[in-house]
Amino acid sequence: MELLIWIIVFSLVGGLLSVVVASSFLLLPEKHRTLAVPHLVSFAIGAMLGASFLGLIPHAIEHEYAIDAHAIGLTLLLGLLSFFALEKMVLWRHCHTHHGHEHIPELDRPDHHGGHHHNHKHKSAGPLILIGDTIHNFVDGILITAAFLTDVHLGVVTALAIAAHEIPQELGDFVILLHSGFSRKKALYYNILSSLGTLAGALIGYFALSGMQHFLPYVLLVAASSFIYVAVADLIPGLHEKVKPIESLQQISLIALGVVFIYIAHSTLH
Template identity: 55%
Template sequence: MNLLFLIVIFTALGGVLSVLAASVFLLLPDDTRAKILPHGVSFATGALLAVAFWGLIPHAFEEVGVTQIQPLSGAIMLGLLMFFILEKLLIWRHCHSGSCEVHGDTDEHGHGHSHGSHKSAGTMIIIGDSIHNFVDGVLIAAAFLTDVKLGIVTSLAVAAHEIPQEVGDFAILLHSGYSKAKALFYNVLASLTTIVGGVLAYYSLGDLQDSLPYFLAMASSSFIYIAVADLIPTLHKKTDIKTSLQQIALIFAGICLIVSLHGVAHDIQLDGVENEATHQHSS
């Protein structure tokens, strides 16, 4: 199957479809949405960590020689610092809990109490998501250009963490005065930048094969930072035994799913290679 076609399909999965999936939560009562969201955050934490440490980082190191191991490790470290700085500048801001300095605090029911302009917070969400989704598209394309199975699990991990984020973003946009229709429209519009990033990366990164391991390193930095800096602190807000055990179970579920999908994608890719080789031999 054409690689560009795969990139378009899976960047759409990581962007547009995650928004549409998150939009289902708009139909739920606030209390129900507040109960479901933390479970999605726990699952996304495991998925992101698994993709970073089981998929992206090993593949990045496989692509470079022994002399490049230290520079590649440095790229991962610099990536973490870069995402910290971006978040400080309010460009890369994820509100999974519905409470942050940019968007204002929320009560236990998810209702916001903004400290500034509601419209400004909504605009910041749309701009931030557009940039974030564009970068996600580049990272997905880089993963596909390295290995098809890596591209598949990377796009699934993007979708896993995008869904709970988009649910939070919907809540913020609604509180900022947007109607449900406009909130959905602007979120879908912002998600299209994932496809744009993937297509542009396909045409530019293809000629920069030596740089692909460093894009994978940046992708792993992104996933690790989101999991450790944004998602895990949210999970620590609940400390009772029952909730903690649920969080641990869902984190491991996210890890197991990505590891399993990685194996399935590997088998599918091997079958495709064997079939192609058989076809060429017979012809």
């Protein structure tokens, strides 16, 4: 029961808390939000890579039902290729890339499907974003549970990495909802509902995976491949748009800070 409480609390951290923090950024002037998002993305990259290489993959290797080295490599490879294929198959991604609409620099960043957010006046954009995020959050919940079932400390680190990634993404989603005709109150309400998908995924994952411990190393590796893919394929390319030495130094520093944050969190908890 204690483990279930940990899972519930940190699935809310990974989902609900990130929505609340992202919504607070809407109170800032647009100029400040535009400056903040790239920094948040850089930190999220470091946190996700740190969680993958310092937490998820080592725990998958050390698990009591550990799989051999070739299976580990194959699972990571198939995970990366699967996420690439999923990007190609997600139809609502095309709703984000229509041409001929007003461009908003703040939204010109990779989304978690690999596309780019652009402003458009289609009323369907808001609901489609919410559907995609709910599914994404549901999967995050399962990954958080898998990490907690392996090790409580790993679960905490995984939830923190997910929260770090979700904050800039949720901020972008808020702006899309507002430009799709949602009021601030309505956008917050529906984003909170969507974030509860993390809790639903965590609870379903708990009851589904508790009796299937031998599958946990594979789930951890899929989680790692998910983090690696999002960081390397979706987020890092956007950073290359800024090439000034000071901007590059800021990016590298914040990525390193994200890695150090995960390292300290993991080491402290142990």
